[in-house]
Amino acid sequence: MTDSLSRREFLGASGAAVGVALTPAGATAAPKGRTAERMVDVTCNVNGRPVSAHVEARTTLLDHLRERMDLTGTKKGCNEGACGACTVLVDGKRMNACLILLAQCEGRAITTVEGIAQPDGSLHPVQQAFIDHDAFQCGFCTPGQVVSAAACIAEGHATSEASVREWMSGNLCRCSAYPQITAAVLAAARRA
Amino acid sequence: MIGRSITRLEGHAKVTGKARYAADNNLARVLHAVLVGAPIANGRVLSIDTEAAQRVRGVVRVLTHSDMPRFGAVSFPSAILKLPMQDDVIRHEGTPVAIVLAESLESAEEGAGAVVVRARSESPLVPRDSAGETPVRMGFGEDLNRGDVPGALQRAAHRVEQRFIQPARHHNPMEPSATVAEWFGDTLFLYDSVQAGFNLPPVMAAVFGIDAKNVRVIAPHTGGGFGCKGWVWPHEILAAAAARVAGRPVKLVLTRAQMYANVGYQPLVRQDIALGCDAEGKLAALRHDVVNTTSIVETWTEAATEISRGLYAVPALQLTQRVERVHANLPTAMRAPAEGPGSWALESAMDELALLLRMDPLDLRLANYAQTDPVHGKPWSSNKLREAYAEGARLFGWRERGQLPRHDGPWRIGFGMAACTMTTFRHPAAARVRLQDDGGAVVEAGTHDIGTGTTTILPQICADTLGIDVARVSIQHGDTTLPDAGPVYGSSATMGVGSAVMLAARDALAKVARLAREPVETLDFAAAMRRIGVAEIVGDGRFALPGNASFNADGAGTPDAMRTWGAVFLEVGVDPDLGLVRLRRAVGSYSAGRIVNPLTARSQITGGIIWEWGKATMEQSLQEPRHGRWLAKNLSNVAIPVNADIPAAITVHFVEEHDEHASPLGAKGIGELGATGVAAAVANAVFDAVGIRVRELPILPSKLIRDLSS
Numbered sequence: 001m002t003d004s005l006s007r008r009e010f011l012g013a014s015g016a017a018v019g020v021a022l023t024p025a026g027a028t029a030a031p032k033g034r035t036a037e038r039m040v041d042v043t044c045n046v047n048g049r050p051v052s053a054h055v056e057a058r059t060t061l062l063d064h065l066r067e068r069m070d071l072t073g074t075k076k077g078c079n080e081g082a083c084g085a086c087t088v089l090v091d092g093k094r095m096n097a098c099l100i101l102l103a104q105c106e107g108r109a110i111t112t113v114e115g116i117a118q119p120d121g122s123l124h125p126v127q128q129a130f131i132d133h134d135a136f137q138c139g140f141c142t143p144g145q146v147v148s149a150a151a152c153i154a155e156g157h158a159t160s161e162a163s164v165r166e167w168m169s170g171n172l173c174r175c176s177a178y179p180q181i182t183a184a185v186l187a188a189a190r191r192a
Numbered sequence: 193m194i195g196r197s198i199t200r201l202e203g204h205a206k207v208t209g210k211a212r213y214a215a216d217n218n219l220a221r222v223l224h225a226v227l228v229g230a231p232i233a234n235g236r237v238l239s240i241d242t243e244a245a246q247r248v249r250g251v252v253r254v255l256t257h258s259d260m261p262r263f264g265a266v267s268f269p270s271a272i273l274k275l276p277m278q279d280d281v282i283r284h285e286g287t288p289v290a291i292v293l294a295e296s297l298e299s300a301e302e303g304a305g306a307v308v309v310r311a312r313s314e315s316p317l318v319p320r321d322s323a324g325e326t327p328v329r330m331g332f333g334e335d336l337n338r339g340d341v342p343g344a345l346q347r348a349a350h351r352v353e354q355r356f357i358q359p360a361r362h363h364n365p366m367e368p369s370a371t372v373a374e375w376f377g378d379t380l381f382l383y384d385s386v387q388a389g390f391n392l393p394p395v396m397a398a399v400f401g402i403d404a405k406n407v408r409v410i411a412p413h414t415g416g417g418f419g420c421k422g423w424v425w426p427h428e429i430l431a432a433a434a435a436r437v438a439g440r441p442v443k444l445v446l447t448r449a450q451m452y453a454n455v456g457y458q459p460l461v462r463q464d465i466a467l468g469c470d471a472e473g474k475l476a477a478l479r480h481d482v483v484n485t486t487s488i489v490e491t492w493t494e495a496a497t498e499i500s501r502g503l504y505a506v507p508a509l510q511l512t513q514r515v516e517r518v519h520a521n522l523p524t525a526m527r528a529p530a531e532g533p534g535s536w537a538l539e540s541a542m543d544e545l546a547l548l549l550r551m552d553p554l555d556l557r558l559a560n561y562a563q564t565d566p567v568h569g570k571p572w573s574s575n576k577l578r579e580a581y582a583e584g585a586r587l588f589g590w591r592e593r594g595q596l597p598r599h600d601g602p603w604r605i606g607f608g609m610a611a612c613t614m615t616t617f618r619h620p621a622a623a624r625v626r627l628q629d630d631g632g633a634v635v636e637a638g639t640h641d642i643g644t645g646t647t648t649i650l651p652q653i654c655a656d657t658l659g660i661d662v663a664r665v666s667i668q669h670g671d672t673t674l675p676d677a678g679p680v681y682g683s684s685a686t687m688g689v690g691s692a693v694m695l696a697a698r699d700a701l702a703k704v705a706r707l708a709r710e711p712v713e714t715l716d717f718a719a720a721m722r723r724i725g726v727a728e729i730v731g732d733g734r735f736a737l738p739g740n741a742s743f744n745a746d747g748a749g750t751p752d753a754m755r756t757w758g759a760v761f762l763e764v765g766v767d768p769d770l771g772l773v774r775l776r777r778a779v780g781s782y783s784a785g786r787i788v789n790p791l792t793a794r795s796q797i798t799g800g801i802i803w804e805w806g807k808a809t810m811e812q813s814l815q816e817p818r819h820g821r822w823l824a825k826n827l828s829n830v831a832i833p834v835n836a837d838i839p840a841a842i843t844v845h846f847v848e849e850h851d852e853h854a855s856p857l858g859a860k861g862i863g864e865l866g867a868t869g870v871a872a873a874v875a876n877a878v879f880d881a882v883g884i885r886v887r888e889l890p891i892l893p894s895k896l897i898r899d900l901s902s
């Protein structure tokens with residue numbers, strides 16, 4: 001980071017000026033020519049369909065789904081693993097798609113909210129239970145909640161109100177449909 | 193059909209991921225925009241070095257204030273009037289100073305990280321406990337001085353004088369604000385996350401010098417707003433400006449961190465309350481002095497004194513509202529404004545007064561029930577608060593709480609209650625109903641689905657008016673080419689657009705009856721339309737306000753005063769060793785006019801109660817005192833309620849009511865009512881559990897432990 005330090009300039013403390021701020025602290029001197037990310041080839045399976053992609057190594061699974069595959073059901077609420085809006089299944093395990101690079105998905109099977117319904121298009125029991133119990137309001141957290149709930153049940157954690165509350169706490173809902181979400185997950189678990 | 197619980201018609205789209213929110217619109221040739229925010233809270237931009245950013249592969253353009261076009265002057269409903277990127281002045285940290293446009297989101301993010309901003313920093317103004325200054329008045333939250341308050345307080349048998357503080361808090365909707373802008377010549381299309389699409393055309397017209405008719409906003413679904421997507425915020429203007437400069441569509445999605453400084457929040461509010469009553473608990477005087485923080489050049493008044501005008505019959509009233517300027521972004525309305533903060537202070541103070549009187553806090557409230565509007569003496573348009581108190585108390589077992597256990601393992605149990613109330617805000621609204629000769633109907637209204645249930649209850653209202661099954665009604669919404677259905681904020685949509693839909697359906701029926709020469713009472717509209725050979729009939733409906741006003745609060749200008757009412761009863765557990773506070777159960781009981789769909793209404797109120805549980809026990813946005821930045825700008829360090837915090841035992845009751853003075857539909861608003869009273873009820877219950885009175889939110893374990901150990 002010596003480069004950034006060398007770029008920092010300080011003004012004399014004249015008048016009310018008390019300092020100079022720089023952003024970003026770690027900016028390095030501009031290299032000659034264009035900077036470019038390394039590219040990788042990835043083959044995986046999304047919602048039962050094979051996918052091959054030639055992408056920048058830094059591309060997250062979430063951005064790839066949303067911006068390049070138009071699978072926009074999976075949402076971005078924080079982009080840092082704090083909200084669960086981006087929850088998808090990777091080989092059946094629930095994961096935050098914002099914290100995974102597409103490059104890590106080589107050979108893996110990914111299920112998004114668009115792929116959670118039955119093959120004939122009828123709703124997954126969790127999806128139907130969310131509608132029946134009014135387990136959402138704005139619906140922005142709902143794709144993540146639905147995917148997370150399906151996994152929560154499969155994991156065997158949907159055994160009691162307390163257990164569901166705990167194991168569904170990685171999915172924030174600012175509309176605060178929590179009591180209805182808990183009821184929906186328990187109802188879907190009974191049907192599963 | 194009205195009054196029936198039906199599941200949301202938009203449910204299928206939401207559980208399958210098909211519902212498209214603003215950022216889900218992927219347009220051909222789109223450029224991704226990422227904002228660069230000012231690194232300091234107060235000062236000037238000295239220079240912006242964009243060279244490295246421009247070298248990032250995929251970056252197309254970097255805009256700064258020096259190459260941004262000059263904007264025309266804006267006025268309300270632009271949230272702020274002094275727009276960013278028009279000069280080099282920095283008035284709060286995070287205000288946009290550059291925009292990076294790139295072919296991919298990744299390139300734009302990298303480019304934004306490579307922009308180097310040099311700025312001269314001066315010490316920022318931060319919250320400092322000043323007396324504040326008198327804000328410019330906006331016809332709401334006015335000062336009031338009536339009767340001899342100092343004298344009455346002096347003579348009072350019992351008196352409470354306390355200060356109540358709540359920190360700033362951010363809305364944190366799960367959907368960060370997003371705008372996708374595309375120009376076709378002088379016509380602007382916006383896919384936007386908004387609560388009021390019709391707020392954009394006049395603002396965009398002023399900014400770009402175009403005709404407001406050339407601005408079209410498409411926003412069917414919004415991922416929660418709670419107030420921060422109500423007025424027009426600068427990022428929406430910057431996205432449109434960037435698209436115009438680049439000659440390509442632009443998608444701008446605020447990061448979670450940028451949500452803290454680029455839209456509003458609820459400010460820090462300090463309230464001094466003095467209550468005096470006679471030996472029986474009858475209130476003689478109420479003084480309520482409120483100071484809230486606002487930005488350096490623009491004013492938001494958090495009208496917490498509104499509650500003191502309306503909730504209790506008090507002969508002597510002294511109310512003041514002041515603002516304290518800080519180098520932060522402008523606050524805005526947040527669920528619930530005014531009475532949200534106001535009820536925290538007043539309903540805490542009432543509990544303290546009840547303790548002095550050795551009176552049940554519910555009886556103290558009943559003794560001071562306001563038969564008429566305390567300030568103007570007008571009758572209430574409708575007020576069933578006493579029924580709400582009675583039914584809430586019964587459902588909770590309030591009168592029998594003395595027989596309930598006070599311990600559960602390490603937990604000490606406490607009970608608390610508070611009154612809830614909200615000023616009734618009304619906005620005009622228009623809607624259309626198209627009758628089809630096959631017996632179906634289409635509702636057309638430029639409203640938005642922000643989660644309040646609007647797109648379910650409008651077809652319900654239409655079906656009810658037409659006497660058909662709701663399955664035969666579809667809805668077109670979320671587009672400014674449809675009738676102006678007013679905003680989805682201020683708890684006003686059901687009253688406004690709900691009534692407009694009812695009137696439009698009636699209008700359509702009347703038109704068919706006229707054409708078919710049949711009495712409307714016995715009309716089978718589809719059969720009549722087939723008989724006279726008309727395939728479609730269009731009805732128009734309009735909910736208008738006195739004097740054709742664009743906004744009405746509290747029934748001003750009408751013979752009636754308008755409010756919504758309720759009471760909330762809570763049971764909490766407090767762990768005296770760890771200071772933890774847990775919600776065990778809650779009952780909310782409300783007098784809020786006609787309830788169109790009890791299922792979605794209950795969800796809205798439940799959401800409001802949990803919203804205030806967050807305010808009561810965990811939420812705060814602190815301004816760092818040296819640098820003036822928001823201390824935490826993410827969902828990892830700003831606590832909001834999660835599922836594990838919230839028990840299933842939340843009961844919601846609505847008193848049967850029909851308020852035809854407030855709206856032809858008989859409905860009032862419930863979006864904010866649930867988020868009043870709760871914080872005070874929590875503090876009251878915590879006091880009941882462990883004898884500690886917390887007057888500064890949130891009620892964190894550290895505050896309880898400090899007092900429990902001393």
Ligand code: FES
Nearest residue numbers: 077079081084098
């Ligand atoms: S967007 Fe991935 S956890 Fe929030």
Ligand code: FES
Nearest residue numbers: 137139173174175
């Ligand atoms: S439904 Fe709106 S955030 Fe969960």
